[in-house]
Every structure is written in C-alpha cells, then in structure tokens.
Amino acid sequence: MKLVKRPEIEGFLKSPPRDVIACLIYGKDRGQVIERGEALARQIVPDVKDPFNVSILTDTDIDNDAARLEDELTAQSLMGGRRLVRLKFFSEKAALDKQVAAALKAHAAGEFNREAFFLIEAGGLGGDSATRKLADADKAVASIACYEDETGDVVRMARETLAKNEVALTPDAMDIFAARLPRERGVARQEIERLCLFIGPGSKKTLDAKELQDFLGVEPEASLFDAALQAFGAKMGPAQAGLRRAFAEGETGVDAVRALNAHLIKLRLIQAQVAKGIDAKQATRAAGVFWKQEAEFLRQARAWSDFHIDPLSKEMIDTDKACKSTGMPDLLIAERLYMSIAGRAKRLGL
Structure with a gap:
C-alpha cells in the first residue's frame, strides 16, 4: 500500500491502522527515513528500547543468519502485547533484498506472529527491488518513500x-x-x-x-577557512598559524567561530551525501569543497562521526557568545576552541 500524499503519511505515522502489520520506509534521504521510522516505532510500542518487545536487526544480521529474521517475526512478546521487529536495511545485495521480501510476504499473509509489527528502514531502493514492489502492492504493508525536502x-x-x-x-x-x-x-x-x-x-x-x-555571519576569509581545515585535520601548528594570520588581517574571534561552523556544515553535508550512496568526489563537490581540498575533507568526514560532531554545535554557540559578552580577549577564546578541536582530531587518528 503506497502512501504518497503528506497528510496520509503523517496520519499513518501518528496512528497506524491495526490491519497494517508492516511498513517499509525507504529513500536516499537517510535522515528522513530514520526520523519517520522513529516516529512510527513510538506508536507501536511504549518503549522503543525495550529489549523484551523490540528487536533491532541489520542487514549484516540476516546475512550472517538466514533464519534470524523469521525467528524474530515468529517470536511472541514475553510481556504480552505488540512486538516491534525493526530492520535497518541499507544493503544493495539483491539476494538479501529477495530474502527480506520473502519474509515480508509471509508476515503480511499472517504466517508469523500477527502481533509483531515489521518495520523496515531502507536506503534508496530501486524500482526493481522485490521488497519495494511487495510493499507497494500489499494492503497489509505501508510503503513510504523519502525524498529530499522542498x-x-x-x-x-x-x-x-x-x-x-x-x-x-x-x-x-x-x-x-x-x-x-x-x-x-x-x-x-x-x-x-x-x-x-x-x-x-x-x-x-x-x-x-x-x-x-x-x-x-558572513563568509570568513581564506585564512580562517584554512585554519578551520587544519584544526579539524589535527594539524595544531598550522591551525594556530592560520588563525593568527587571520587575526592580523582584521578578523575577529566571532568570525573564527563562524569559519569552524561553515567547515562543520560541509563535513555533515558530505557525510549525508555519501550515506545516500553518492560517489565521494561528487559528495564533496555538492558540499562546495574546493577540488584541491577534496581528499582532506573526505579523510575528515570519515573520522568525525556524529558522536564526536554533535557536542561541537553547542560549544561553538557558547564560544560565540563568550566572544561577544565575557570581556575576555575574543581571539584567545576562539583560539582555545581551535586547539581543542585539533586535539580531538588527533585522538581520532587524523
């Protein structure tokens, strides 16, 4: 059952009908796939982290154990009520796609535990995907495509x-x-x-x-762009030299923080594009990276995971505010953040 219009998609995610026992959410916009998957999961079970009622699988799990998916769909809830079987399926293997489609077909036909809801979060499945074809056609399965936002x-x-x-x-x-x-x-x-x-x-x-x-902010000058690149690449000496050169050119601590944020956005864009399956070089170009810096940006994008990037956003805002309000020399405040980032990058192996 293909859901296309925004109202029907949002309505389904807020209140999925009981006769729909599976859902495929797929698309190249992985952020949207995960966001919608999380919203739906919260409607199926009270606690999406409950180990008794929630089973989270990956394509690697079912590739290593062919019977694992059917076992999870057959299992009954130890605590009573609905179960959630959540499959993170970003594989491009045709054999795995057919295996998932077969399990989905059997579950939709009622061959497994009907109190188990089968949620598949997938990448950009093509029109030849067996899983996508089945989800689009079966009334017991919802199919939701995720495209880049307008x-x-x-x-x-x-x-x-x-x-x-x-x-x-x-x-x-x-x-x-x-x-x-x-x-x-x-x-x-x-x-x-x-x-x-x-x-x-x-x-x-x-x-x-x-x-x-x-x-x-405004676009920072070349010296600040270079200093940010060096900091995220664990090159503390060159980062400090570039930063001080920029200060000598008249840039401020606030400008320096904005340069770091601009660099961080490019890294995130590269990671998002690569996650969609886009070629690495094309991803850097889409993020507006100068061709001579492509290799370095890709090296950094591979090392700086969300776990390490997420805390930086708040630190940058706090540093920006400190530059404007504490009365301390804003150049020293910004330089401290640059050195901190360079130190973290070194610990990441850069």
Whole structure:
C-alpha cells in the first residue's frame, strides 16, 4: 500500500491502522527515513528500547543468519502485547533484498506472529527491488518513500521546531534562513536546533533579518577557512598559524567561530551525501569543497562521526557568545576552541 500524499503519511505515522502489520520506509534521504521510522516505532510500542518487545536487526544480521529474521517475526512478546521487529536495511545485495521480501510476504499473509509489527528502514531502493514492489502492492504493508525536502517542507520543519522551543523568526528572516539550509533533513534539523540554542530556548524571542545575520555571519576569509581545515585535520601548528594570520588581517574571534561552523556544515553535508550512496568526489563537490581540498575533507568526514560532531554545535554557540559578552580577549577564546578541536582530531587518528 503506497502512501504518497503528506497528510496520509503523517496520519499513518501518528496512528497506524491495526490491519497494517508492516511498513517499509525507504529513500536516499537517510535522515528522513530514520526520523519517520522513529516516529512510527513510538506508536507501536511504549518503549522503543525495550529489549523484551523490540528487536533491532541489520542487514549484516540476516546475512550472517538466514533464519534470524523469521525467528524474530515468529517470536511472541514475553510481556504480552505488540512486538516491534525493526530492520535497518541499507544493503544493495539483491539476494538479501529477495530474502527480506520473502519474509515480508509471509508476515503480511499472517504466517508469523500477527502481533509483531515489521518495520523496515531502507536506503534508496530501486524500482526493481522485490521488497519495494511487495510493499507497494500489499494492503497489509505501508510503503513510504523519502525524498529530499522542498523549500516549503524545510520552512514547516523550522517553524515547528522553533515553536516547540518558544522562539521564532520574522517572515523575512525565515526566508533568508530557509534559503541557507541544506535539503537533507538530518543536517537541516541540526542547523535548526543550533539556531534555537543561539536564540535561547524558552525566551519567546523573535529574531528579525538583521539579528539573524549574527547567527549566519558572513563568509570568513581564506585564512580562517584554512585554519578551520587544519584544526579539524589535527594539524595544531598550522591551525594556530592560520588563525593568527587571520587575526592580523582584521578578523575577529566571532568570525573564527563562524569559519569552524561553515567547515562543520560541509563535513555533515558530505557525510549525508555519501550515506545516500553518492560517489565521494561528487559528495564533496555538492558540499562546495574546493577540488584541491577534496581528499582532506573526505579523510575528515570519515573520522568525525556524529558522536564526536554533535557536542561541537553547542560549544561553538557558547564560544560565540563568550566572544561577544565575557570581556575576555575574543581571539584567545576562539583560539582555545581551535586547539581543542585539533586535539580531538588527533585522538581520532587524523
């Protein structure tokens, strides 16, 4: 059962019918796939981390043990009620696709535990995918494709997130902000959340276009771009030299923090593009990386995982505020962050 229109997709994710016992969510926008999968999972079971009622599998699990998927779909809940079998399926192997399709077909026909909900989160399945074909056609299975967000989708997501944090943008500021956001949902959401932190959650403040520029900033000069590249690459000496050269050219600590953030956004965009299956070199070009720096950006993108990147967003905002408000020399505040990033990069093996 193919769901296409936004209202029917959102309605299903909020309240899945009991006669639908499986769902395929797929697409090259992995951030959107994961977000929708998480939303649906929360409607199936009270606790998505409950080890008794939730089973999370990967394509590697079923590749190593052909019977594992059917065993999980057959198992009964130890605590009673519904079970959730969640498959993270990002393999391109045709044999695995057929295996998943066979299990999905049998489950939709009622051959396994009908109280088990089968959720498949997959990559960009082609039109020849057996799993996708079955999900599109079977009434007991929902099929949801995830495409890159359009401008209107990004604006709606931004407004909803800002409203939850009790902050807002004026219409002009929203137009500017939306135009600067990437269309990959995971990266876009991170930037929206970073903006919320910048404004101040719960402050009920509305930023206008002029105030938004303090968040967006202007493009930093070449010396700052180079210093940020060196810092994320664990080259502490060159990063410090580039930073001080930029300061001598008249750049400020705030400019230096913005350069780090611009570099971080490029790394996230590269990671998002590669996760979609896009060629690494094409991913760097899509992120606006100068061709001579492609190899270094790819090296960094492989090393800096979300676990290490996520804390940096808040640190950058705190450093930006410190540069503007503490009365301490902003150049030293920014330099400390650069050196900290270079040290972390070294520990990552860069």
